[in-house]
Amino acid sequence: MATNFWSSSHYKRWIVDRATLRQARSDDVLYLDDPDLLGFLNIFFANLISKLGKKLSLRQRVIATATVFFRRFYVKNSYCETDPFIVIAACCYVAAKAEESPVHIKNVVSEARMLFGEEYGIKSFPSDNSKLAEMEFYLVDELECDLTVFHPYRTLMTLCGKEGGGSLPEAEAGEADADDTDGPRYWGTGEGKLELQEGALQMAWFIINDTYRSELCLFYPPHLIAIAAIYLTLVFHAPTRAAIQHAQAQAQPHASTSASHSHSHGQSHSPTRRSSRSAKKPHPQAHAQPQDIVGFMAGLNVSMPLVATVAQEIIALYALWDRYSEDPGVESARAALLQRTRKGRAGRAEAQVQQEAEGATAAATGAVTPMFLVQVLLGMREQRMADMAHPASGRPVVVNKMLERTQAAG
Template identity: 85%
Template sequence: MATNFWSSSHYKRWLVDRATLRQARSDDILYVDHPEHLGFLNIFFANLISKLGKKLQLRQRVIATATVFFRRFYVKNSYCETDPFIVIAACCYVAAKAEESPVHIKTVVSEARMLFVEEYGIKTFPSDNSKLAEMEFYLVDELECDLTVFHPYRTLMTLCGKEGGGSFPEAEAGEADADDFDGPRYWGTGEGKLELQEGALQMAWFIINDTYRSELCLLYPPHIIAIAAIYLTLVFHAPTRAAIQQAQAQAQPRASTSNSNSHPHGSSQSHSPTRRSSRSMKKPLPQHQHQPQDIVGFMAGLNVSMPLVATVAQEIIALYALWDRYSEEPNVGPAFVQKTTRKGRSAGKVQAQPPAQATAQEGQEGAPVTPMFLVQLLLAMREQRIEDMAHPASGRPVAVNKMLERTQAAG
């Protein structure tokens, strides 16, 4: 694995701008009622990858790599023209190989089929192993064989000086040792470590996990995302925030006292030094008490753009605001209606509401969204796209147009 992020394919080819992402979703946005539905799809797909990864007993780093592969694939493709569920299975399969945690292809197909068919009703997922093997080649080709991915966990563990243990897997925390560059580290001098409580460090880790529900991994370097996660932790973790406020409150009286002592008229003893007896010189000096770390100063000393970190932090907060309207609960919307009907149980109050009406209400702006609504949305997008390709405005199918373009290009 490459140790220098700045010379890697991740930095050189897979950090894109927002214009590129808008162009990638230009076809999909034609088939959704609200642009925010694409944000819900980002959350939905990341949750599916995480669920499949846990069924396959993959480490968090492997799940994160699979999510990045999925994001990169759809920089060049549209949801409405592909099957995202076979892509998810292929991403988990390839990521397990790339991170040296291989899983047998039969296991991936069986677990993926069980997840997609039984929980989400995706009956089109193939049971043939050759279909996933074929998708693997398409995926690696679209990724341009760039299978090295840098993650924010690395910077988080390096900044905090953690080498495994506790709530963090040793294989992932040990990645901090691979951060070997010539000269100063890209996030600072490398001198000193950030002292965070175990709970605060775990919160920063979870925030990094949550960022994969968005496209931040395509927009910003991983060390910026890690520092933004730490920044949010300092704000949201109550004990850490209280410690920072207490340290700042104690620093203000010290600063005022030192300023008054340094003033020429601050005290009468400043003109004549006090004589010390030999008895007082023999007394041992009191031991220096451990002073709390200046966390604010540590953050300010990092060699990064703090306005950029604040921007990423705002985008993470916006992700949480969108995520609050996404519900995996089975008793919300049409997902509960279809599930209870299939099992033959009474659906209670929700059953009185037709599934079509519930889906229509979910599609409204500001309403909660469920996975079943997104599954139905994906199917509708794909059907409409196929219809538009068969009957375009020009009167000729898209396949014919592409054949003509290739013929003309060949001369």
């Protein structure tokens, strides 16, 4: 596996712009009443990959890699022209191989059929292993054999000086080790580590997990996503935010007192020379000061306005996610954030849960459900197939892209 992100295929070929994504979704939006449904589909597909990965006992890094493969595949393809469910199974299968955690193809087929069929009513998933093997071939071809993916987890662990442990998952290999000098050094001087509480570090980890519910992994390098996750953690993690505010409150009076003392001392006495030995002698009662977290973040060799932009996009993802009826068993930082902001609405939240338990429809609750999105996908595909069978030009459309390329090559 390559250790230099800046010379990898991930950086050179798979960081795309928004115009590319808009072009990729140009066919899909023709069959959608609301373009926001594309954002809900991003959440839905990522949740499906996560649930299938857990059934296959895959590590979080493998699940993240499978999600990136899925996003990359649909940079070149449309939802309405393909079967996203077999693509999801193929992404998990190929990602497990790429991350050296292979699973048997029979297990992938059986678990995918059970998950998609029992929970989402998808009865068309093939039971033949050869269909998934064929989809693996198409997937790797669309990925151009670029199977190396870098993730924000290593940046988080490098900046915080952690190697996993406690309630955190194991440390995962990421974009570039700290001794990589070929590319930009986003960690600034490299001196010191960010001191975060265990709960804050776990929240940052979960925020990174949540970003895979969007297309951020296609727009930004992994280290920017990790730093944006830390930035949001400093804002939303109550104990960490309180510690920062307390440290700043203590620093301001101390700075003003020192400045006034130096000013008065300079007026009454001429400056005296002190030996280097006396200057370096520590005070007997000196104690370690709390870390200047704000100064640490400012010292990183990144564009903080760009980090703030990524953070805003993550917040926008949470706002969209709030309108989505959450699949049970999906771990995310969103649940912790909503729990803090909804304490004053506990009664209404309980009423809403009860209403959903009684089978209220998505139209009644104002939420988008997974079953609703399944119906949207099936409708998109049916309309697309009808349009391809009876195009406006009257000429038949080649459905199989591999066959189309073969015919074009002669």
